[in-house]
Amino acid sequence: MADDGHVFFQTIEQIAADVIAKAGKPNIKMQFDFYHVQIEAGDLMTRFARHLEVIGHVQIAAVPSRAEPDEGEVNYPAIFGMLDRAGYGGHVGCEYKPRGRTEEGLGWGRGFGLGAGL
Secondary structure, rough: OOOOOOOOOOOOOOOHHHHHHOOOOOOOOOOEHHHHHHHHHOOOOHHHHHHHEEEEEEEEEOOOOOOOOOEEOOOOHHHHHHHHHHHHOEEEEEEOOOOOOOOHHHHHHHHHHOOOOO
8 A cells, every 4th residue: 555545456467577677687587377367357468568578488278267278268369469469489388277188189289380290
């Protein structure tokens, strides 16, 4: 709470960005978990763009099932397009619970050039 009695709302990514800025180290980055941000707050693309400079890793999973990112309320093709347009160069981690065998579960990524050897 501020001295004047006002409460300033901060999101977890705002807090993380502030900690990263205070540390002043270029090798400290934020992980942006699209699954958790959607569950907690939504507005994924705006939140991501706001903190792009300090994001070094992203994670994906379907919402709300936490399965492969080919179902649910997040439009991952649009998210991947936004990542490309924004020039995001970090890793994209898949943190989901496969509905079946891993090899079959990676089928969602073929349209994005993943799993060509499977």
